[in-house]
Amino acid sequence: MIEKALKGSSVYWGWVIFLLCIIGAGFIAYLYQLKVGLGITGMSRDISWGVYIAQFTYFVGVAAGAVMLVIPKYLHHYTKYAKVVVFGEFIAIAAVIMCLLFIVVDIGQPMRMMNVVLHPTPHSMLFYDMIVLNGYLLINIICGYNTLLADKKGLPCPRWVKPVIYLSIPWAISIHTVTAFLYAGLPGRHFWLTAIMAPRFLASAFAAGPSLLVMLLLFLRKVTKFDAGEDALQNVARTICYAMIVNFFFMGMEFFTAFYSNIPGHKATLEYLFWGIGEYGNLVPFMRACIVIGLAGIFILLVPPIRRNPLWLAIGCACVFLATWIDKGVGLVIGGFVPNPLEVITEYHPTFPEITIATAIWAVGGLILTILYKVAVSVREEEQRI
Amino acid sequence: MSMDRRKFLKVAGLSTLVGLGSSGAFELLKPGRVDAEMEHGHHHGEHHEKAEETGPKTRLAMLIDIKALTREKAEKIVHTCHHLHNVPNWGDPKNEIKWIWEDEFEHAFPDSYNEYDEILEHSPFLLMCNHCDEPPCARVCPVEATFRRPDGIVAQDYHRCIGCRFCMAACPYGSRSFNWLDPRVMLKKEMAKGRKLNKRFPTRMRGVVEKCNFCVERLAEGKKPGCVEACPDVMHFGNLADENSNVRKILRERVSLRRKLELGTKPSVFYLI
Ligand code: SF4
Ligand code: SF4
Secondary structure: OHHHHHOOOHHHHHHHHHHHHHHHHHHHHHHHHHHHOHHHOOOOOOOOOOHHHHHHHHHHHHHHOOHHHHHHHHHOOOHHHOOOHHHHHHHHHHHHHHHHHHHHHHOOOHHHOOHHHHOOOOOOHHHHHHHHHHHHHHHHHHHHHHHHHHHHHOOOOOOOHHHHHHHHHHHHHHHHHHHHHHHHOOOOOOOOOOOOHHHHHHHHHHHHHHHHHHHHHHHHHHHOOOOOOHHHHHHHHHHHHHHHHHHHHHHHHHHHHHHHHOOHHHHHHHHHHHOOEOOEOOOHHHHHHHHHHHHHHHHHHHOHHHHHOHHHHHHHHHHHHHHHHHHHHHHHHHHHOOOOOOOOOOOOOOOHHHHHHHHHHHHHHHHHHHHHHHHHHHHHHHHHHO | OOOOHHHHHHHHHHOOOOOOOOOOOOOOOOOOHHHHHHHHHHHOHHHHHHHHHHOOOOOEEEEEEOOOOOHHHHHHHHHHHHHHOOOOOOOOOOOOOOOEEEEEHHHHOOOOOOOOOHHHHOOEEEEEOOOOOOOHHHHHOOOOOEEEOOOOOEEEOOOOOOOOOHHHHHOOOOOOEEOOOOHHHHHHHHHHOOOOOOOOOOOOOOOOEEOOOOOHHHHOOOOOOHHHHHOOOOEEEEEOOOOOOHHHHHHHHOOEEOOOHHHOOOOOEEEEO
16 A cells, blocks of 8 residues: 555655655754753753653644544444544554654653663553553554555455454543643642643644644645545534633633632743743743634634635634644643742743754654555545546 | 561661661661662562551651851852762753752742741752652652662662653752753863862763762761761751651751642651741
């Protein structure tokens, strides 16, 4: 099947080469980081996780989002998703690989990575995260590959794959729950120490992953002969809209608890993120934009006549994707470190090499997705011809 | 008091620990002793249970006398510690490594800050790892590179640490530092300007986390922690688990504070006020 990725137009190859260039630049920046140390990033003693871990957290959500197609298709036999489920699974594969790469570039001694396996530590949430992420990758490779292969041959999916598909449902929930537990179990980080962290992670995941999917499917409809079907797209869009509403509702609950209780520690990070504290406020424009863009996305996807217009649908999904990215990929991780445990504020400014490395990992994700989608679309196009 | 043979052996074995029966003098573990104790505890679940029944025999603790602490003394203590442990001085807060440092009450006790207490407000404070009895840093570490020893010291294994910095996010006291850049490079620069390296303590590599270790390397040689030696009137070190130890005696007489007790970490560093 993979040979299908080797036949493509010049635009396709141009895009692949473009991604490879970014990856190359990131690789060079990474070699520099390996040589000099993580000091080349903007991270510091106070902000000890930055862009890398923030992107990691966001893409775990994107990966988990695929389950929003698997559930209707396999638990409710919603056949309109039959053709698109595999595209969700492929997003999951690309996203999980990105997550793993973000972890690798973030750790100070990557050569010792295997210590996590050699010294399994069940009281560390990172240990479970390693298991669930790698497991999820494997599950999606199995499901994605087999469903596509079966489609190609025009046969039903092999029977042994079914249980794996069912397993992928709780597993998707688990990856984001465990990722939330990385944060929600730390004493003394008020912003993260909230029981609603995992539910909020899931809500934003179910908005972020599918919104990327809808954008990609709209794109495919435009440039290839593969059409996901209007009903499928509209339904995914509804799911996104509800998930995003729940996400914002949860966010509002965080505000209520912090500000009505009036406990300084609980308010501090929210104040920093949305209003700034004193002279410090470099995330304020981002967070405010997140609210505005997110609400715009909800509005577009909520009103049927607007949603049915493909251009607006794409814009609405882009809004949701962007808003969830700012919320999780910028505010959540960095915000948790401000103020620090001594209630001192340090701000974070990512550096050029750091952003280059992070962009390169985005490009790796893009490349994997491009190749997988190319294969999937070729198979679907053949089907439609028959 | 009756005691079965097994318990007796254990108490006898542990009586070489800090402060026991001696008036503030230190009789410490011989090198390898703690490890042997630990091994023992691991292999014999029964032994472990018994230990819980009778309570821990050793829990090392530090008392910092804020009334006796001056800025000069604080500086001396910090300098001694950082010299003994080859902590580089990066000179900027971004890459900075610190094991013990001077700070204000407001930062040391952000939740208990009392703007009407002008004495505390203007006193210097020394901040360091609290060697928590229930250390969140050790709980989150995915490779057990940081762990609580049976004597209460929260130790750090620089050769196992993968540098994920999960422990830094978990420590509610900001006690941990990460080697963002190669510390040896900075040490070399400082040595060119006259800094002396302590050959008895290893330098670290970049990409690992470090923090105060209660001078475990000195304890193994029967010495007191460096800060205690530098200012014995300010720093008091001993066994909290022993009712008759020097630290327990002081704690009976003085008012003390511990940082962020509400988090359940059970710090072993006390501030005498
Ligand atoms: S003070 Fe921080 S680093 Fe030290 S034991 Fe407690 S949690 Fe761990
Ligand atoms: S940085 Fe090192 S000590 Fe800290 S949690 Fe990670 S592996 Fe453990």
